Amino acid sequence: MTTKQTKNPKVAVPVITTEKTPIAQALQNHLIFSAFKTSEASTPRDWFVATGHTVRDHMVERWAKTAEAYNAQDPKRVYYLSLEFLIGRMLQNAALNLGIEPEVKQGLSALGHKLEEVVELETDAALGNGGLGRLAACFLDSMASMDIPGTGYGIRYEYGMFRQSISQGQQIENPDNWLRYGNLWEFQRPESHYPIKLYGRVVEFPTPKGTESHWVDAESVMAIAYDMPIPGYNTETVNTLRLWSAKAAREFDLAHFNDGNYEKAVEERNAYENISKVLYPNDASVLGRELRLKQQYFFVSASIQDILRRFLSKHDDWTVLPDKVAIQLNDTHPAIAVAELMYQLVDVHHLKWDQAWKITGKVFAYTNHTLMPEALETWAVDLFANLLPRHLGIIYRINHEFLQLVNHKFPGDTDLLSRVSIIDENNGRRVRMAHLAVIGSHTVNGVAALHSELLRTTLFADFNRIFPGKFINITNGITPRRWLNQCNPGLTKLIDKVIGPDFHRDLSKLRGLEALAEDADFRKTFREIKRSNKERLAKRLEHLTGVRLNPNALFDVQIKRIHEYKRQLLNVLHIITLYNRIRSGQAKDVTPRAVIFGGKAAPGYWLAKLIIRLINDVAAIVNEDSAVGDKLKVVYYPNYEVSAAELLFPGSDLSEQISTAGTEASGTGNMKMALNGALTIGTLDGANVEILEEVGKDNIFIFGLTTEEVAEVKANQYNPWDYYHGNAELKQALDMITGGFFSVDEPDRYQAIGEALLNNGDHYLLLADYASYIATQDEVGKLYQNQEEWSRKAILNVARVGKFSSDRTIGEYADKIWGVKRLDH
Numbered sequence: 001m002t003t004k005q006t007k008n009p010k011v012a013v014p015v016i017t018t019e020k021t022p023i024a025q026a027l028q029n030h031l032i033f034s035a036f037k038t039s040e041a042s043t044p045r046d047w048f049v050a051t052g053h054t055v056r057d058h059m060v061e062r063w064a065k066t067a068e069a070y071n072a073q074d075p076k077r078v079y080y081l082s083l084e085f086l087i088g089r090m091l092q093n094a095a096l097n098l099g100i101e102p103e104v105k106q107g108l109s110a111l112g113h114k115l116e117e118v119v120e121l122e123t124d125a126a127l128g129n130g131g132l133g134r135l136a137a138c139f140l141d142s143m144a145s146m147d148i149p150g151t152g153y154g155i156r157y158e159y160g161m162f163r164q165s166i167s168q169g170q171q172i173e174n175p176d177n178w179l180r181y182g183n184l185w186e187f188q189r190p191e192s193h194y195p196i197k198l199y200g201r202v203v204e205f206p207t208p209k210g211t212e213s214h215w216v217d218a219e220s221v222m223a224i225a226y227d228m229p230i231p232g233y234n235t236e237t238v239n240t241l242r243l244w245s246a247k248a249a250r251e252f253d254l255a256h257f258n259d260g261n262y263e264k265a266v267e268e269r270n271a272y273e274n275i276s277k278v279l280y281p282n283d284a285s286v287l288g289r290e291l292r293l294k295q296q297y298f299f300v301s302a303s304i305q306d307i308l309r310r311f312l313s314k315h316d317d318w319t320v321l322p323d324k325v326a327i328q329l330n331d332t333h334p335a336i337a338v339a340e341l342m343y344q345l346v347d348v349h350h351l352k353w354d355q356a357w358k359i360t361g362k363v364f365a366y367t368n369h370t371l372m373p374e375a376l377e378t379w380a381v382d383l384f385a386n387l388l389p390r391h392l393g394i395i396y397r398i399n400h401e402f403l404q405l406v407n408h409k410f411p412g413d414t415d416l417l418s419r420v421s422i423i424d425e426n427n428g429r430r431v432r433m434a435h436l437a438v439i440g441s442h443t444v445n446g447v448a449a450l451h452s453e454l455l456r457t458t459l460f461a462d463f464n465r466i467f468p469g470k471f472i473n474i475t476n477g478i479t480p481r482r483w484l485n486q487c488n489p490g491l492t493k494l495i496d497k498v499i500g501p502d503f504h505r506d507l508s509k510l511r512g513l514e515a516l517a518e519d520a521d522f523r524k525t526f527r528e529i530k531r532s533n534k535e536r537l538a539k540r541l542e543h544l545t546g547v548r549l550n551p552n553a554l555f556d557v558q559i560k561r562i563h564e565y566k567r568q569l570l571n572v573l574h575i576i577t578l579y580n581r582i583r584s585g586q587a588k589d590v591t592p593r594a595v596i597f598g599g600k601a602a603p604g605y606w607l608a609k610l611i612i613r614l615i616n617d618v619a620a621i622v623n624e625d626s627a628v629g630d631k632l633k634v635v636y637y638p639n640y641e642v643s644a645a646e647l648l649f650p651g652s653d654l655s656e657q658i659s660t661a662g663t664e665a666s667g668t669g670n671m672k673m674a675l676n677g678a679l680t681i682g683t684l685d686g687a688n689v690e691i692l693e694e695v696g697k698d699n700i701f702i703f704g705l706t707t708e709e710v711a712e713v714k715a716n717q718y719n720p721w722d723y724y725h726g727n728a729e730l731k732q733a734l735d736m737i738t739g740g741f742f743s744v745d746e747p748d749r750y751q752a753i754g755e756a757l758l759n760n761g762d763h764y765l766l767l768a769d770y771a772s773y774i775a776t777q778d779e780v781g782k783l784y785q786n787q788e789e790w791s792r793k794a795i796l797n798v799a800r801v802g803k804f805s806s807d808r809t810i811g812e813y814a815d816k817i818w819g820v821k822r823l824d825h
Helices: 022-033 044-073 091-098 101-110 115-119 131-145 254-258 267-276 286-312 318-324 337-348 353-363 381-387 389-409 414-420 433-440 449-459 461-466 480-486 489-499 507-518 520-545 568-583 606-624 642-648 669-675 688-695 707-715 720-726 728-738 751-759 766-784 787-800 806-818
Strands: 002-005 012-015 077-081 150-155 163-167 170-174 187-198 201-207 210-216 219-231 238-248 325-330 364-367 378-380 430-432 443-446 471-473 554-559 593-598 632-637 654-657 679-682
Touching (some): 022 044, 044 091, 044 101, 044 219, 044 238, 077 131, 077 286, 091 131, 131 150, 131 219, 131 238, 131 480, 150 286, 170 606, 187 286, 201 389, 210 337, 210 389, 219 286, 267 286, 286 325, 286 337, 286 378, 318 325, 325 337, 325 353, 337 353, 337 364, 337 433, 353 364, 381 389, 381 430, 389 433, 449 471, 449 688, 489 520, 507 806, 520 787, 568 606, 568 632, 593 642, 654 669, 669 679, 669 688, 679 688, 679 766, 679 787, 720 728, 728 751
Parallel strands (some): 077 325, 150 238, 325 364, 364 443, 593 632
Antiparallel strands (some): 163 170, 187 219, 201 210, 219 238
């Protein structure tokens, strides 16, 4: 860029020249016209803005062409309804998928900047919490990459769940203000807004055609659309993630303001706009539970109205709706969509009930993500009646007709009717959302082979009898674009070099690496890349926590939501056992190990938060013990999010997947770890079963009770005290926890953990699996000392996990559930 002098010699006016590469010139242009800065006055964030707009320009052009193609071809579309979309940072991923990452990197370099530094200035989009949201993001990536017409629908959370910090060992929840600097990837669509009704009452009017129900005296909040582009990899397709923001119908009461009652003036606005404020508000209170249900109905109603508007712009025959629309319910959060579509078809568009129900049953499909009955959403009938009175009436009628069907098929089985009813009459009258989703969907899928089988035989066994063939399995997957290409560029370049680039589009091509596992030179290069990734992770951890890790140590990583069934406590028991062995001199040849945790506990889940505190208290003792030194370190990665995962997965040696068999639906962290060359230690739970099948039993560490054995142990009146008294190391570790060894200032701090494990039944069988886990961890330590053999097994893991690409998963959804075809560009 050059300048010319104006009549005022103190003012220099920028003149855009074409001396640089097109990308470099675009960066320079956007620095001026988007960030409104000159190079001399620019800040690092200005360069992020300029780079983001440059990449966005390339994306928007394809986005517009995709929209034109959809409009012209009118294909059947997939609408993916999810309360979470954990998309992470977009800049580098978009540049990668668009195929311009090298040019962007070169353009920034020509201007004296590094892409690696620029991308660090982007805030993670706080639109999800864990695996559910990350899975949804991977699915959007794959739909676009496979040219499948698809749109994601969710909520534009202003603050996300929370930003986690660790203070004095405890989780501190801070507002996650991810929109502080705006979001250059979103486009507000003020023309796409819909009224969402709440409260009110239902009145019925007799008509010549029967009785009509009218929802009257309802309050209203507006749903405003914000669109984000989702670019496919190496394709022209750019799909859309549409997020809804809540806006009050009346934002400001001037009369109250003029009276000096300033809080009252904005009270109504705040009450309604809270709907899209925070992901998963604490539901420990009545108001918190009401807000959660409001959130779910808010985004579902807006989405259904939007879907029908788009359909009606092209069609006037309702019978073809299932030929043009496929709606996937990601877990039970959007299950109210079944009742909402019936409301729209019957009350708003005046279809007959039977016709509307026939259409509804052909449109919806439901993905179940949990086997635990307590995790399946239910809502008090009283809450439903107050907030959504018309929908409760619709649900009652759906349930009545369904129970008539069941009674016809299985006459006289009143217990069956009670078990499958949408209304649970045994626990204070509650609406079972999973039952509504199952009854209102044509297909229900589990997310791993074991999970789907357990759905059919346990959780939904009755429904499987009623609807044979409705339940299928589609194992989860992850997008290799973010979880290999982007987060592990060193390994990606190595694989490109030795087997070619075809694996980017077909991850099964990684099988070409198998033979190279026997090549000593390849193993050496593979280890060097892993070492570099570990150094990068160690540097970040030291910056965040002050704990310095030795990259030569075994990086033992457990990163996931903090929950009792995921058994972070079992990992802690192993740490304490190792610590005791080192202190007593029993582990002179112990393998140096750095145990890394990460994950958030729900704000109202006090025991999970206590587990976080215990991990940090144990870390404080272990890390400062001079007798231990670098033999054992423990560190907690604060505020685990997608950008953190992009460091943790490539930097991991050992992947902890240790949930009680029969509790984890699938897991996707296990897939990401294996793809990046970590070996798995895990139970036969979720997708671990299929990872074992793919990588082979010699290349994974399996321990613990199987699902069948778990059921048998529980049936035989499991007594955790037997294990406590029968294993000296276990007893010592538990006594240290409950006796205040790690909490001298408050000796009784962890009594509740002892109660949960010993007196309250040890529901997730930590004590029963302890001995097997410790023995298997001993095997892990021994193998890690043989770096050649460890590397060979790690390479085989990378080579054999191609099945777990989300492209394969989405292909199965498209064929088995949605019946959609790829866009013809």
